[in-house]
Amino acid sequence: MWRVVRSAPSSVRECRRRLSTAIPGPCIVHKRGTDILHDPWFNKDTGFPYTERDRLGLRGLLPPRVISFEQQYERFMESYRSLENNTHGQSIKSVSLAKWRILNRLHDRNETLYYRVLIDNIKDFAPIIYTPTVGLVCQNYSGLFRRPRGMYFSAKDKGEMMSMIYNWPSQQVDMIVLTDGSRILGLGDLGVQGIGIPIGKLDMYVAAAGINPQRVLPVMLDIGTNNQKLLEDPLYLGIRQPRLEGEEYLSIVDEFMEAVHARWPKAVVQFEDFQMKWAFETLERYRHKFCMFNDDIQGTAGVALAGLLGAVRAQGRPITDFPNQKIVVVGAGSAGIGVLKMAVQAVSRMTGSAVDPQFFLIDKEGLITKERTCIDPAAAPFAKPRGEIEKFGLHEGSSLIEVVKGVKPHVLLGLSGVGGVFNQEVLKAMRASDSLKPAIFAMSNPTANAECTSVEAFDYAGENIVFASGSPFDDVDLGNGKTGHVNQANNMYLFPGIGLGSLVAGARHITDGMLQAAAECLASYMTDDEIQRGILYPSINCIRDITSEVGAAVVRAAVAEEVAEGHDIVGPRELSHMSKEETIQYVKENMWYPVYSPLVHEK
Incomplete structure (x- = not known):
């Protein structure tokens, strides 16, 4: 928190000087006593010095010893390590949830300490507060719920959102992550339980980007669920009705976006885990009106593109050779289509012309071509003409193994959400790739939905591959002192x-x-x-x-x-x-x- 008296700067140098001399100042609070201790943003637990205990009415409400921030940090880490030791040998699911619970309890009690712990241990804790554990949390969220975090706008709030947005206590919000729960990771429709995704994403915003946690807002847009199991679950916390569709659905999202923009016109809004049809629809509907993006389409595409460009370098060629890459993309959802769109744009920027790159898109019906009678409009631009695929011995609906054997791709990229779709036969076929160092990207989340594991990739496709995944996998010991590196292609x-x-x-x-x-x-x-x-x-x-x-x-x-x-x-x-x-x-x-x-x- 900073308190700086500022006037308009006269130059860049003056901007730099004033920013570098900003002095951390006190934070003004309107609470006293136990209200302070129950507020996770202001609470310092045993870290309150005696001067603050006196002026905030805390003397006698805390043990007399003052514990420093560093001592509190070490105390928590010791508890966490003790938990790890005590849960050794238990199932991955129970251990992951136990780790999430201890972090969540700290988050509920002392946000400043929580984020310090998260930042300093990001490699260990990101898989707990973010993917893959966040998927498990969402599946069990109604049972795990203890206290609210974020805001919930439902179909029953239509006409009230402009006033509801002022119920959020922060005067300024910089970053909003929004989901409708319709496609949580690869787990499908989880309804209101999808709120775990915006919470986890914003924790990463704080840890990775330094967004002030007082200025973030996780949002659940509950417009119903088509998950019958949830509708029949007595613990389910969302509205019990089928999902709204068409203009009814869009009118709810419209109202929310207008309300957000009215109160915080400079806020960045990230759309997260919307089912494909609404992901593309809302992106095109709002991207030129608000400062927003869809992470599943654009964030995934950007990370994948960075990996694809890196794969060209790993194969011993300059990045400018990217337009000549043969890439097979498995999965025609929002992520797969997003990757292809960005890859095509990259090719266009490199060549300066509308080149038709050798990108092949496969969905559950097989290879997508222009001969397909019922084709999703989002996938249509990537459908291959018959003349182009016949030279590879392919046809409309060719299977994954047929495409890999025929095309001999430089890259096999999975965003299908189907665990194990890169089976032994497919991976062995990649040995015949036209690249001496083929790349295999198994990018679906969570771990159970990964197209293949790192061990499978190196075992069947060979040691001389480049491997990336969406979920974390351990590096693979290839023997003779060699390591098969795992790249987590995470957003x-x-x-x-x-x-x-x-x-x-x-x-x-x-x-x-x-x-x-x-x-x-x-x-x-x-x-x-x-x-x-x-x-x-x-x-x-x-x-x-x-x-x-x-x-x-x-x-x-x-x-x-x-x-x-x-x-x-x-x-x-x-x-x-x-x-x-x-x-x-x-x-x-x-x-x-x-x-x-x-x-x-x-x-």
Whole structure:
């Protein structure tokens, strides 16, 4: 929290000087006594010094010893390690939920300490508060629910959302993650239980992008569920009706977006885990009106594109050779279509023309061609003409194994949500790839829905592959001192930087150019040596550094495309005069970091 008296800056240098001399100041609170202790944002537990205990009416309400922030941190970590030891040998499901519970209890009690723990242990805790454990949490959310977090707008609130939005206590919100629960990861329709996804995503925004947790808002848009099991579950917390469709559905989302924009016109809204038809519909409906993006379409596409560009480098060729890649994409949902759209845009940028790349799209009916009579409009642009596939010995509806054997792709990319679809036969067929180092991307979440495991990929496709997955897998010991590296192609590498960069730029919209810049920045982050060893993505331990660079690339693209309006004291003119290094530093300086601020009571 910062308290700085500011006036309009006269130059970029002056902006830099004032930002670098910002002094952390006290936080004014309007609560006293037990109300402070029950508020996770202000609560410091035993960390309140005696001066604060006196002025906030806390003396006698806490044990007399004052424990430092560092001591509290170590105490929690000791409890966590003890939990790990005590649950050794139990099922993965029970252990994962136990870890989530202990973190969630800290989140409910002391947010500052929670985020410090999360930031410092991001590699270990991201799989607990985010994928894959978040899927398990969503499946069991009604039974796990203890206290509300975020906001719930339902079909029964139609006509009331403009007033409801003012029930949220924060005066300023910068980042909103919204879901309707219709397609949670690869688990399908989980209705109101999908709220776990926005909560987990925003925890990653705080940890990776330094978004102030007081200025984030997880939102569940409950328009019913078609999951009969949930409708019959006495513990289910959502409205008990089938999902709204058509204009009824859109009118609810319209009303919510208008309400958000009315109160917080600069907020960035991320759509998350909407079923395919509504994912594309809402993206096209709002992307030119609000500062929003869909992470399943655009975030997944960006991370995949970064991996695909890295795969070209790993195969010993320059990135400019990407237009010649033969890529088979399995899964024609929002993620698969999103990847293909961004890949086609990348090819167009590299060639300067409307080249038809060798990308092959497969859904549950097989290879999608122009001969298909009933084709989804989103997939239609990627349907192959008969003449182009006949030279590979293929036809409409060719199976996955037929396509792999016929095309001999450089890359096999899965976003199908079907666990094990890259079976032994398919993986062995990749040995005949036209690349000496074929790439296999099994990107579906959660882990049970991955197209194959890392061990299966290296066992059947051979040691000389590049492997990436959406869920975490361990590296594979190949013997003779060799390691098969696992790249977790997770959206956490991109969406925090896209959101933070858009916010810092004060972007009116999030453009394709901004998203391309983010993906290309991530692709160029790795060194040639790392790429040659099959490492396409950086360690999650450097997520804040990655996010600052991605965010800076987004800012510079927003300025170049003239959609940046500036943020706080820095306007678009000042942003345009910053060098790349200055932009990265500016993005870093806009990151929140968890420390206890002095509290001052004001009535």
